Amino acid sequence: MFEKETIAAISTGMNNSGIGIVRISGPQSFDIIKKIFVPYKEKDVESFSSHTVHYGNIVDGEHVIDEVLVLIMKAPNTYTREDVVEIDCHGGVVVVKKVLETVLKNGARCAEPGEFTKRAFLNGRIDLSQAEAVADIINAKSSIALDASLSQLKGNIRDIIKKEREKIVYHIAYIEAALDDPEHMNVDNYGEELKEDVDKILIDLDRLLKTSENGKIISEGIKTVILGKPNAGKSSLMNTLLGEERAIVTDIAGTTRDTLEESMRLSELQLNIIDTAGIRQTDDVVEKIGVERSKEMAKNADLVIYVVDASVPFDDNDKDIIQIISDKKFIVLLNKTDLECIVNVEDIKNIIDTDPIEISAKNNIGLDMFENRVREMFYDGKVSFNDEIYITNLRHKELLSEAVNSLNLVNESIESGMPEDFYSIDLMNAYEVLGKIIGEAVEDDVVNEIFSKFCMGK
């Protein structure tokens, strides 16, 4: 067998389908499931034969997390040729995530992007002729995961981690410089000073960890923003897609003055769909705010739907919108094709490199084409949102815990009166692990820090 470690991940797309599968692969798969699964029929987990399904609860200690079906598959007749367990959960996104966390807590680690496929390949399950395809998958998934991982670190989390790392590397460098050049620098009793700082860092990291625990685990979906000129039919589209009158629709341009967010399903995909105020030059103060918000929403969207009113000519406002969406994934809908068309598909193609879809939101025409297009983009990976984002989130959490653990070890070393050179070993580990969260490798950081901060030399 190729690896000794057991890996786990959520193997279904993250949407609110209600069912999610957590897959575990590796030598400890059965040990783990034994610890966390209580079958309804009181049977010993160890007696389960291969390729059988079992009904019961996943528990974390006393606490029941979800009612599940567990599929036991023994090596080598599995996808990865390792022992595999699949847990079918029913309780929606939050619960699936909890189940995965429980699995991780009991000895598995988060799978790297594409790792199941990689193992399947390396264990000889996938034909060698497919090697390139496998490599491509891993590469693609890694880059999506990295993007996603980085995009999740928006706001100050990234900054916080960066700052903590800077503090940590300074301490490492100080200790190392002193050890390297003991006649120039003194590191005696450095523990006191260091502990103060480590305690502070620990408080910050604990806070970060807590946010991920209480976690606003929002049902994540593809953030889809509807954009267009006033009265292009955006709200009609929203209502038609939702199948209910959520947005107020009038003939008066500028009716929607604020954004309106709703969650909807499109086949198996989850869209968080946002209706926005029409974009136009306006002097109306309230409308102006709405327009600005629309632009802002578009900026953060995974997908933009640009609704063009076929019954009115192109103008500067359209140019404005095209400018906004130029660096986004977008779909252009040519609406109101039931009316007399002033703008046609060819006109749009001349301006934007896209294949617009003709619809009539009011009459529910052409929306199936739209649905297909969204799915196509999703599965081609053009809309970069998938389960990996979720997993990287958990990965972050795992890494944060590891960093906290290492820093606690530093404190332990200080408290038990270990010599100073022991501190930097665990500090280094914390530094490395935190680096993984923000995608930074270690390389020669310590040596560089030593030379830039401390005057060394004979």
Add this chain to the structure above:
Amino acid sequence: MPNICEEYDLVVVGAGHAGCEAALAGARLGLRTIMFTVSVDSIALMPCNPNIGGSSKGHLVREIDALGGEMGKNIDKTFIQSKMLNSSKGPAVHSLRAQADKQAYTRSMRLVLENTDNLTIRQAEVSEIIVDDGVIKGVKTFSGAEYHAKAVVLCTGTYLKARCIYGDVSNYTGPNGLQPANYLTDSLKANGIEMFRFKTGTPARVDKRSIDFSKMEEQFGDERVVPFSFSTDPESVQKEQVSCWLTYTNEETHKIIRDNLDRSPLFSGAIEGTGPRYCPSIEDKVVKFADKNRHQVFVEPEGLYTNEMYLGGMSSSLPEDVQYAMYRTVRGLENVKIVRNAYAIEYDCINPMQLKLTLEFKKIKGLFSGGQFNGSSGYEEAAAQGLIAGINASLYVLGREQIVLDRSQAYIGVLIDDLVTKENHEPYRMMTSRAEYRLLLRQDNADIRLSKIGYEVGLVSKEMYDKVCKKEELIEKEIERLNKVPIGANSEVQKFLEEHGSTPLKTGSTLAELIKRPELNYDMLKVFDLNRVDLPYDVIEQVNILIKYEGYITRQLKQVEQYKKLENKKIDEEIDYNDVKSLRNEARQKLNSVRPSSIGQASRISGVSPADISVLLIYLEQYNHEKHLKDKLENG
């Protein structure tokens, strides 16, 4: 035909610290070896600091010794002061440093070389390497003589196109005014070898009689000296030692330097080579750390039979008159007389990424190199590489498998792996922070780590190796025993613990558990250990360390296990990375240039991401499978 044409097994070019180890290794392994030097009087010369060892460098010397090298033995014979640095810290960072009598060091090493069988010493400048179809055939000297050999080790140190500079004075000479080697670079370049230009520097040597030592702090050696070599009798190194002296620069010194910066070749651009950050010139320090109002100056003797003193901490390339002025501002140096002034030196070296982990050139079979020529700095770093290059060149000639030490085995492994894997833009110096597994790579256990390898190579005697095996056995047995010796929580024990500031026992324990406490140790607990037999000092030392730091050591061993997994996935030398689809371009380029020998090494190349490593793993699987099939077909 040239007038002289001789045949050897091994040619070593250079007789510095790398060259000496390489030549000795070759000759001792039975190869007919010839060593070239531009000056026989400068064998094992110490052109810069008058000491051997120091933080992490001391580790290197111990490792050289455990592998059967000469440096440790030679400094044990010729030191005039010795100190164990960081002795109040953990055992992993204890490091020996000894002041050398430079002339004695040189003379003693020369004598060893001269009396080694199979070894010829020749004073001549090697000007060309002879290569035929990617295989080394020998060297040619400036006079036109040819020396044919199956392997060549280049250890040219700082001599290639060397230029010494101070102020606006620049001389094309090697260190100490020695003759440089001006032709070899061109021959190397013509054979496709990429060269770098590095720079380093040295402070002035001054006349002892002109120093007022009463204004300085005296620095003594250790009361009990620990030898470098595992084969040196510890009693033989207990002798009278010479002091060093500590003084400081001051604001006046710094002002003189600042006022004359425009006359420094470093700042005017007259020096093009890249200098080391870890041993900056005094003018560098003053500029870069402007907030510091003083810097340390160590005044160290150059030997017992000379009045020359080395001004550690004040290397410089300022003009002579500025040197006088600045040195004379330092307390105790007010009337100082310079014997040799400070200078910077520029020299050609190679981009070491052209080497394999064995220190053989990837593109020229049988050509090896070591030392400052490989872009490192320091006597110890040089000797370590010289030894490995010498060993591997010999094993190559003998048709035996060459050795590679990895990062979990030795500092030498870290040193060489860093040199050949990572882009290096300055002379590389060893540091303990570069060793990930330093708790395992201690200077005290270098013999246990490496004697076996030295013995298998043939440089360590059976007797020496047996001694180490015996030592290991004693350590293991004693730890096992200590884990079983019970200690009751009786009043006698509690009283003892209280007296030593240790918390009383709640329940019964073992001796091993008590040894773990920082305030206690093996020797102190003798009273409770009735069955104890007398063990040698070095066994007790290991027992103490292994018990005290067991938790940490176990953790590092686990990390090593992870590391080994990747190191053990070897990459075929013949792989063409252009065939590996899905690699990012940057990664492909780097991989093509480094040509790592394992997945582990590949993962340490900057610019190669974890995803690239996955892609590579998958490609290798396919590659090895196909190769296996092909071999099967060919072999029926």
